[in-house]
Amino acid sequence: MEADDSRVIPINIEEEMKSSYIDYSMSVIVSRALPDVRDGLKPVHRRVLYGMHELGLTQGANYKKSARIVGEVLGKYHPHGDSSVYDTLVRMAQEFSMRYPLADGQGNFGSIDGDSAAAMRYTEARMTRIAEQMLHDIGKETVDTQENFDGTMEEPVVLPAAFPNMLVNGADGIAVGMATKIPPHNLGETIDATVAYIDDPEIEIDDLMEHLPAPDFPTGGIIYGYQGVYNAYHSGRGRVVMRAKMHEEEVRSGRRALVVTEMPYQVNKSREVERIADRVRADRIEGIADLRDESDRDGLRIVIELKRDANAEIVKNQVYKHSRLQDTFGVNMVALVNGRPKVVDLKDAIRHYVDHRHEIVVRRTEYDLKQAQDRAHILEGLTLALDHLDAVIAIIRHSPDTDAARQNLRRGRYPETLSKPDLRELNVPLEPPVEADRTQDTVQKLLGDEYEKLVQQPEEGHWLTEDQANAILRLRLSRLTGMEREKIIGEYEDIIDKIKELQHLLDSKERRMELIKEELLKVKERFDDERRTEIDYTGGDDIIIEDLIEREHVVVTITHQGLTKRTPIDTYRTQGRGGVGMRGTGKREDDFIEHLYVCHSHDVLLLFTDKGQCFWLRPFEIPEGSRTAKGRSIRQLIDIDADDRVRTVISVSKDDFEDEDFLNSHYVLAATRQGMVKKTALEAYSRPRSNGIIGIKIDEGDELIEASLTGGDHTVVVASSGGRAVHFDENDARPMGRNTRGVRGMKLPGDQEMVGMISVPPDASEEMDVLAVAENGYGKRTSLSEYRVQGRGGKGLITLNRTERTGNLVAIKGVYGSEDLMIITVNGIMIRTRVEEISTMGRNTQGVRVINLKDGDRIADVTRVRDxxxxxxxxxxxxxxxxxxxxxxxxxxxxxxxxxxxx
Structure with a gap:
């Protein structure tokens, strides 16, 4: 049998895929994942609430099985699976998920530890009181409806929402190509901001934030830093940093602990306890002796017990850094505006809600007005009937059936079977009621000039409308008494006053906005509570690495082959002069320590290399090592050339490095091995790059030997390996840019080089000694006063009597006698001795032995410990x-x- 080609429709698969995927995407965006900006609900949330409303599950009703609610929603409104409906119901009942739960659950609805809820057949639910406010006035045609999935009934497109639920409870959803994440807020603060907008629609977002300062999460915690909140409110997107609330307390004698009482929003508590324990075992968090979860029905409590020597602040910051006790809420305020997804800022969200409430009030007022007019219309008919009671009774009594009685009442005519003599016997007026003077009726007197406008009129030639005639026919005989007549008249007068008020409300937008304010403030008065989430305006968006590092004095060492480490200064014990020292570092073959610096762990280190490059480093960025550890290559920390190495380091306190006045009034004074010196303002070194900057221009064959920080009014002592020194005024070297070679500091014979430089403050010249150390372990102190100030560039004065026993001069230092001296040999031996134990001698002497060297060893470097x-x-x-x-x-x-x- 041949195929019928006429039934085959060729379709371009690419176009079909595009069309089908776009349809699917829009279905997910509009019908599943994104909330409506007006009520803040996704369709499934709206259907669950409406389903409970239809079941009558208000706070005054008994709980119903969750399965019954899910069945109601599935069978009537929701075309998806039961798990999506029940999961929604569960979340709406969780106090740790919603700031103001919309479902009142009974049974196991899960926990903050991630425990799932019990099956729907075991739990029960009903609406909370605040959820009832979401559906208030829904029966007054305040919202549009649409057909359900099978077209058999209607469901609301949006709920009336008596409070701004989108901001109050937030929203979270992932659509196709977009997502939304709106944080929850405090009800009272949100309503205050909404009222402020109603009072001044031109209000700025900054002014709204005075009323609504930040999100308010159901689990409390702390908002750390404010920039993310500011960005979110102004642009609809931002990163809000949340922290657990943690305090320190003594849990038992001699034992301190950090106690967590509130968690960041949407963070699983038990999982984070496990994460912290894992980080402790991996040594990523130090100082924790014990960790336990003591949470119970009275509240959350995680106890982090500290070791005896632990610093609580540093442990706290490490916990924040390495766990989700500090987490980020990525605000992305995407909502459906007129059926289209749109990013809204704070003012947009409030504006759209107020517009929605205004529409609700208008539609509710129109509905109430229509109901009042209809009731007034009926009461008018009853009033007319009571004014002509005998005639009405006669018409009804002598009409053959109900339809005839209705028509006779409407036309105000007697039945044709009733003659006028009979009327006289019944004491009925001779003329039918239609001929009565209507201007004298009670209705007309009550309404005055607004009668024609407010009350429905009968058709021409008729006395009553059909509705009025039906009401008269349904009138009970007991309502014909004089007292009942007065009640009807009284009700009619009240309904007329109500009609006037409702009409005035429709005619005045100002009155409508005032009514919206009044209703919002009533909701606030009824449901407002205290803010749960604290705001730390001083916090940063991220953990600052400095907060994780102990503030201490450290020794930073750098070897000849570029291995560096930092070690706490208390690692080295003080030894007497002439001791053999102790090993200060592990040593690779052919390696030795060249540099040792004592500084604070949070200082700023300016590292100058042989080639004159300058790098920026913090001591805490250098890995800590034990006294015998070899350290890590400096090349892993700074981008130094393969054929370059660090020559000297300047330590500047963090505060000074951020002070513009300090930067411009201080200078870096540098010296090279070939006798050049250069002075440059510190400000020129305050903006380093990752690949370094030029610190001083170095000639070929030359290298940097020293760099020092000066105040601009120092004197300078430079010395050569031949044991001579020049003392000159710093001002002899004028300030230059970074990319310059400088000026001559001293003249050097062909076989000599410059070995050191001392920067002398003006108030220290009388007290300072020049410490000279030779390579074979000899050294001495000489008063600075013995070095007269000369012009720079000369051969200098003798500072050490160089002999074969002393060897060449290797270092000069400015000392006061109260310092400790650290001496390092090429074999890695280090000794710490007091400077005051080194003898004071004249310039032209050899000095005394300051360290006993083993055969073949010699001094590599010398530094001071001031503190x-x-x-x-x-x-x-x-x-x-x-x-x-x-x-x-x-x-x-x-x-x-x-x-x-x-x-």
Whole structure:
């Protein structure tokens, strides 16, 4: 049998795919995933509420099985699966999911730990009181309706929503090609902002934010930083950072703990407890001794017990950094506006809601007016009937049937079977009621000039309308008494007053807006509660890495092959002069320590290389290592050339580095091995790049040996390996740009080089000594006063009597006698000794032995430890901590005192 080609319709598959996918996308966007800007509900939420309304499940009713509610919604309105309906009902009943739950659940509806709700056959639900406000006046034709999925009944397109639910309860949904995520807010604050908009439709968003400052999450917590909220309200998109609420308390004798009492919104509590435990085991979070969840029916409580020596603030910041106890709510306020998805800002959201409520009020007023007019119309007929009671009774009594009686009453005619003599016997007026003077009727007197406008009139030639005639026919005999007549008249007068009021409401937009305000404020008075989420306006959007690092003095070392590490300063014990020292670092073959710097962990380090490049680094960014650890390559931290290496470091406090006045009044004074010096304003080094900047222009064959921070009024001492030094005024070297080579600092014989530079503050020249150290372990102190100020560029004065025993001069330092001296050898041996134990001698002397060197070893570098007393306090505090820990006596106060003494 041949195929019938006439029944085959060729279709371009590409066009069909486009068409079908667009239809699917719009269906998801409009009918499933996005809320309506007017009531803040997706279709499934709206259908669940309407279904409960139709079942009469108000707060005054008994609970009904959730399965019964789901069946109602599925059978009548929702064309999708039962799980989507029940999941919606569950979420609407969860206090930790919705700021103001719309369903009142009875049974297991899940928990903040992620436990799922019980099956729908085990749970029961009804509407909450505030949910009833969402459907208030829905029976007054206030909203449009549409056919349900099978066209057998009607469902509302939107709910009246007596409060701005989209902002109050938020929304969350993923559509096709777009998504929405609207945070919940406090009801009272939202209504205050809405009222402010009604009072001034031109109000700015910043002014609205005075009433509605930030989201208010059902689980409380803290909003950390305000920029994300500001962006979200102004543009509809922003990142709101949420933090768990955490405080410190003593959980048992000598044990402190961080206690979490509120979680960020939509964060699973039990999962985060497990995550923190995993991070502790992986050593990503330090200082935690125990972790337990003590939550019960009275509230949430996670206890993070601290180790005895732990810093609570640092542990707290580590927990925030490595868990979802700090989380981000990505605000994306997308809603359906006139059936189309649109990003709305705060003012847009409020404006669309107010427009919706205005339409609700207009339609409700029109409905009430029509009902009042209809009732007035009936009461008018009853009043006329009572005024002509005998005639009405006669007409009804002598009419053959109900239809005839209705028509006779409408026309005001007697039945043809009734003659006038009979009327006289019945004491009925001789003329039919239609001939009565209507201007004298009670109705006309009550309404006055508005009669024709407000009350329906009968057809021409008729006395009553059909509705009035029917009402008279249904009138009970008991209503014919004098008292009942007065009630009818009284009701009629009241209904006329109501008609006038409703008509005035329709004629005045100002009165309608005032009514919207009054109704909103009534909702606020009834349902408002306290804000749950705190706002930390000072917080940043992200965890600052500095907050995770202990504030302490550290030793930063850099080896010849570029390995670096930081070590707490209390790692090194003080030794007497002439000791053999202790190993300060692990050493690779052919490697040795070239640089050692004592600084604060949060300082700014300016790293200058041999080639004159400058890099920016923070000490806490350098990995911490033990005293014998080898460290990490500096090339992993800064983008240094393969044939370059770090020569010197300048440490500047963070506050000073951000002070413009400080930057412009201080200078970097640099010296090169070939005797050049250069002065450049510190401000020129305040904007480094990841690949470094030019610190000083270096000639071929030359290299940087020292860089120092000056105040612009210092003097400078430079020295050569031959043991000579030049002392000159800093102003002899004028300020230059970064990309310059500088000026000559001192003249050098062909076999010598410059080995060091000292920057001398003006108030220190009388007290400072020049410390000179030779490569074979000899050193001495000489008063700076013995070095007269000369012009720069000369050969200089003798500063150390160089001999075969002393070897070449390797370093000069400016000291005061109270410092500790750190000396490092090429074999990695380091000794810490007090400068005051080194003898003071004249310039032209060899000095004394400051360190015993093993055969083949020699001094590589020398640096100072200025804070001797502070370092000793650190060591003492650490020793007391260790002793108390062994005896089990270390308590929170003792640990705090030790830390305070150090800081």
């Amino acid at each position: 001797t007393e502070e370092a000793e306090n650190t060591e003492e505090a650490a020793s007391e901590d260790d002793a108390s820990a062994q005896n089990g006596e270390m308590d929170e106060d003792a640990a705090s005192d030790a830390v305070d003494e150090v800081e």
